[in-house]
Amino acid sequence: MSTPVLELDSLSVGFATDRGLVRAVEAVSFRVAPGEMLAVVGESGCGKSVTALAVMGLLPGSAQVGGRILFDGRDAREAQRGRDLAMVFQEPMTSLNPAFTAGEQVAEALRKHRGLAPRAAFDAAVEMLSRAHIPDAARRARQYPHQLSGGMRQRVMIAMALACRPRLLLCDEPTTALDVTVQAQIMALLDELRRETGTAVVLITHDLGVVADRADQVAVMYAGRVVEAAPAAQLFATPQHPYTVGLLGAAPRLVGGGGRLASIEGTVPDPLNLPPGCRFAPRCPFAVARCNEAPPLAEVSPGHSAACWRAPLDQVLAA
Amino acid sequence: MNLLELRDLRKLFPVRDALGRRRGAVRAVDGVSLSVAQGEVLAIVGESGCGKSTLGRLALRLIEPDEGQVRFAGEDLRALSPAALRARRRDMQLIFQDPFASLDPRMTVEAAIAEPLRLHGVVPRGQESAKVAEWLERVGLRADHARRWPHEFSGGQRQRIAIARALASGPKLVIGDEPVSALDVSIQAQVVNLLQDLIRDLGLTFVLISHDLAVVRHIADRVAVMYLGRIVELGETEQVFARPRHPYTRALLAAVPGQGAKAPPLAGDVPSPMSPPSGCRFHTRCAHAVARCREVDPMLPSEAHAAACHLAAELPAAVAPHETETGGERLRRLQAFFTQGTAA
Ligand SMILES: Nc1ncnc2c1ncn2[C@@H]1O[C@H](COP(=O)(O)OP(=O)(O)OP(=O)(O)O)[C@@H](O)[C@H]1O
Ligand SMILES: Nc1ncnc2c1ncn2[C@@H]1O[C@H](COP(=O)(O)OP(=O)(O)O)[C@@H](O)[C@H]1O
Ligand code: SF4
Ligand SMILES: [Mg+2]
Numbered sequence: 001m002s003t004p005v006l007e008l009d010s011l012s013v014g015f016a017t018d019r020g021l022v023r024a025v026e027a028v029s030f031r032v033a034p035g036e037m038l039a040v041v042g043e044s045g046c047g048k049s050v051t052a053l054a055v056m057g058l059l060p061g062s063a064q065v066g067g068r069i070l071f072d073g074r075d076a077r078e079a080q081r082g083r084d085l086a087m088v089f090q091e092p093m094t095s096l097n098p099a100f101t102a103g104e105q106v107a108e109a110l111r112k113h114r115g116l117a118p119r120a121a122f123d124a125a126v127e128m129l130s131r132a133h134i135p136d137a138a139r140r141a142r143q144y145p146h147q148l149s150g151g152m153r154q155r156v157m158i159a160m161a162l163a164c165r166p167r168l169l170l171c172d173e174p175t176t177a178l179d180v181t182v183q184a185q186i187m188a189l190l191d192e193l194r195r196e197t198g199t200a201v202v203l204i205t206h207d208l209g210v211v212a213d214r215a216d217q218v219a220v221m222y223a224g225r226v227v228e229a230a231p232a233a234q235l236f237a238t239p240q241h242p243y244t245v246g247l248l249g250a251a252p253r254l255v256g257g258g259g260r261l262a263s264i265e266g267t268v269p270d271p272l273n274l275p276p277g278c279r280f281a282p283r284c285p286f287a288v289a290r291c292n293e294a295p296p297l298a299e300v301s302p303g304h305s306a307a308c309w310r311a312p313l314d315q316v317l318a319a
Numbered sequence: 320m321n322l323l324e325l326r327d328l329r330k331l332f333p334v335r336d337a338l339g340r341r342r343g344a345v346r347a348v349d350g351v352s353l354s355v356a357q358g359e360v361l362a363i364v365g366e367s368g369c370g371k372s373t374l375g376r377l378a379l380r381l382i383e384p385d386e387g388q389v390r391f392a393g394e395d396l397r398a399l400s401p402a403a404l405r406a407r408r409r410d411m412q413l414i415f416q417d418p419f420a421s422l423d424p425r426m427t428v429e430a431a432i433a434e435p436l437r438l439h440g441v442v443p444r445g446q447e448s449a450k451v452a453e454w455l456e457r458v459g460l461r462a463d464h465a466r467r468w469p470h471e472f473s474g475g476q477r478q479r480i481a482i483a484r485a486l487a488s489g490p491k492l493v494i495g496d497e498p499v500s501a502l503d504v505s506i507q508a509q510v511v512n513l514l515q516d517l518i519r520d521l522g523l524t525f526v527l528i529s530h531d532l533a534v535v536r537h538i539a540d541r542v543a544v545m546y547l548g549r550i551v552e553l554g555e556t557e558q559v560f561a562r563p564r565h566p567y568t569r570a571l572l573a574a575v576p577g578q579g580a581k582a583p584p585l586a587g588d589v590p591s592p593m594s595p596p597s598g599c600r601f602h603t604r605c606a607h608a609v610a611r612c613r614e615v616d617p618m619l620p621s622e623a624h625a626a627a628c629h630l631a632a633e634l635p636a637a638v639a640p641h642e643t644e645t646g647g648e649r650l651r652r653l654q655a656f657f658t659q660g661t662a663a
């Protein structure tokens with residue numbers, strides 16, 4: 001296998017707070033191959049954003065970081081933000097500068113990282129905006145963020161992030177704040193530009209439908225840990241972790257019956273007061289005595305791992 | 320019998336510039352008629368800004384329409400005196416999206432649920448506590464939660480409290496404005512199940528405002544699809560989802576993720592509700608539009624499954640949503656453990 005663009009090796013992030021240590025991310029390992037899309041899924045608070053911020057080097061000073069983050073095989077701290085790796089956030093308004101036009105902001109990235117002259121940078125920015133399917137790009141490039149719709153702002157963010165053809169793009173819930181028809185546009189755009197530029201993408205989302213449609217690989221997180229990792233098709237065909245099984249049952253479907261949803265009882269644990277062994281044990285219908293110890297993320301079949309003592313769950317069904 | 324009847328409702332919000340001069344108006348609800356039968360679950364779907372919440376607030380007379388009528392149990396709500404309207408409030412309640420904002424942080428759970436009980440004299444004085452305990456258990460919480468404060472609860476628990484508070488006065492009609500949209504999927508499933516149980520057990524008439532088509536498909540008997548202040552399609556959930564008639568409904572359904580990587584069904588953004596397009600409001604984005612669509616405003620016919628589209632009868636057959644199949648029988652058997660308990 002070629003060198004992964006991104007490799008997390010047992011990443012842990014803790015935050016010292018006045019209520020104690022918040023263990024936000026613990027022993028998270030995964031790899032992203034060049035050009036590939038890895039989806040990181042899980043419910044709010046499971047550590048998705050903290051993982052992405054750690055990769056970008058954007059964690060606050062209070063964070064205690066352990067493990068290794070490798071970019072192209074080297075310490076990620078040596079990689080250059082904006083040129084080698086870039087990030088798109090859920091709320092584009094917080095990452096766009098309200099005082100500059102859309103075109104100026106994309107042009108600024110091109111000047112800084114590709115050394116283009118101001119005039120050439122602005123022209124390249126307009127070109128990039130039009131590749132991001134912004135209608136009438138030359139006019140929109142002269143508008144300020146507040147003059148653009150939410151979907152348009154997210155296109156500007158994506159144009160800006162991909163303008164320098166980074167090797168890796170991190171997208172943290174890029175469409176969560178958008179309507180479905182706009183979400184479909186943005187996801188198609190990301191896919192299209194990713195194929196053009198060969199950029200690898202880490203897509204953070206809680207929407208399993210988006211994952212099924214777009215991702216090559218999936219990592220499911222629960223309470224700070226990766227509980228299952230597999231190629232997307234395999235994860236949906238034969239989920240091996242009880243949490244993944246529960247998540248798939250909890251999401252209402254667009255087709256088929258209207259019976260009761262197979263909901264997971266209870267709530268995610270308090271990060272200050274995590275259960276000792278498997279963190280899913282208090283909600284898990286498959287739990288046994290051994291679940292008081294933490295299960296390692298172990299391979300169940302080639303390329304498919306689950307952190308569960310009872311995986312593969314087919315044993316449970318056979319019994 | 321229709322519990323709620325809306326006739327030709329119109330609500331405009333004036334828009335002013337920085338100097339306070341009137342620059343026009345947002346046509347938030349622009350000619351909507353809709354009936355909700357006793358015991359029915361009706362969903363209002365559509366994208367952000369199409370007027371769902373405004374319609375919900377008009378239906379409860381929380382805001383005044385510029386034009387049109389609201390009848391509740393046959394009675395014209397606009398003709399009621401303020402005192403009569405206050406008494407009627409007992410029968411109509413609203414559940415909001417944001418469980419964090421809808422509960423007063425200075426009120427204990429007991430006080431929050433007891434307030435409507437007292438206000439409407441639901442139980443004799445002194446018996447509120449017992450009733451609060453009953454409600455807490457009914458929504459899946461514990462009686463001893465009554466003494467706690469809202470901030471001590473998770474989002475899902477707060478939404479349960481908000482549901483108990485809304486139902487405590489014994490309303491006939493409940494409007495839920497995105498009641499599960501802010502919740503994580505596993506918690507959302509719990510609250511969806513709870514709402515469905517309560518609707519069935521209490522025989523509630525429920526209007527579900529939502530932008531989530533899968534949730535709507537799961538809960539609602541009938542669906543109204545809104546676009547730019549209008550209802551563009553109305554019909555039984557099964558019908559609308561299996562055979563959508565309006566091009567906008569078709570696009571909306573096709574855009575729901577989980578159906579494979581497809582080309583986006585619609586380009587561009589929704590036009591400004593301050594100056595909606597002439598003729599059919601959807602014509603600027605509609606793949607089927609003809610000259611008539613630009614000129615003539617199509618009406619919503621009074622059929623069981625109706626679409627406000629000139630071409631509704633001529634369009635090619637709709638492609639029903641097609642979700643990528645996952646897991647099959649194996650997954651169903653594994654999921655059964657979540658509903659049946661342990662597999663140890
Ligand atoms: N009080 C108000 N003053 C001015 N404009 C308003 C007001 N309330 C709503 N609007 C506008 O009316 C239109 C319809 O708004 P409404 O809140 O009903 O939409 P919605 O369908 O509920 O959207 P969402 O899905 O975002 O909740 C929007 O353009 C909105 O900006
Ligand atoms: N700066 C911080 N200080 C303390 N705790 C934090 C901080 N940032 C995140 N956390 C906590 O870390 C956990 C993971 O958060 P996050 O990665 O944002 O979750 P999500 O999966 O929703 O993106 C949560 O419990 C969150 O409250
Ligand atoms: S390790 Fe035990 S508790 Fe954890 S998911 Fe597996 S069976 Fe459930
Ligand atoms: Mg996050």
Ligand SMILES: [Mg+2]
Pocket residue numbers: 371372373496
């Ligand atoms: Mg609304």
